[in-house]
Amino acid sequence: MAVDELTKKEQIINFAQSDPFLKISDIAKHVQTTPRYVRTILSEANISLMKLREKYARNMEKRLQSNGQTGLQAKVRVRDEYSYNTLNTGKIEVEKADENDFPDIQCFRQDDEMFRIFQVQLVDEKPYCVHELITFMEKDINKERMDNLESIYDLLGRKGINHLQFMDNVITIESPREIINRFFTGAESLFLSKRTVLLNKIPIGMERLYIRADLTKVEFAGEIII
Secondary structure, three states, X not given: OOHHHOOHHHHHHHHHHHOXXXXXXXXXXXXXXXXXXXXXXXHHOOOOHHHHHHHHHHHHHHHHHOOOXXXXXXXXXXXXXXXXXXXXXXXXXXXXXXXXHOOOOOOOOOOOEEEEEEEEEEEOOEEEEEEEEEEEXXXXXXXXXXXXXXXXXXHHHHHHHHHEEEOOOEEEEEOXXXXXXXXXXXXXXXXXXXXXXXXXXXXXXXXXXXXXXXXXXXXXXXXXXX
């Protein structure tokens, strides 16, 4: 479902759940209605912005505490022969993206623009993995706030708290190309893992992980079905 197909009531609820740090007046402006109507809709839906903000903080704490849990996840690791090297995480980089390249990604706020958000992981100071998120954000991104984020996932958490869903990962082997090539000088092939990010079943972003194949081993829990 596209954002412009939602009713005003549905738009108000989606705005509140996508960013609980918005003010009532901000939501009213985005939906082109009155603050009083926004309060009425949120009250009828039993939605409290204050409670959503508190839930966001608790979820961030849980996410940090559960980083060591694996379950049935696939494990992507640096190969044993490189394991003595130190794995470091670089700063988050932001640049504008072309909306025409990602027609399925929906925009909630009229004035938002599409951006690519990158975070590089390095082995021995050489790029090993690039985490990329393509999504809509406010035009004037707060650079200081971006510098203070530990992970791109902090942005996703802010967008929807418990309402985010992810489509299945699709993994392919690619050659470095175009926008990502500058990070991988000398790499012949990459693992590319990509998935769509959903908020209340609406696609709001594309997440991609580019990983150097020559430095990597992948371990899958269970069996592989071909």
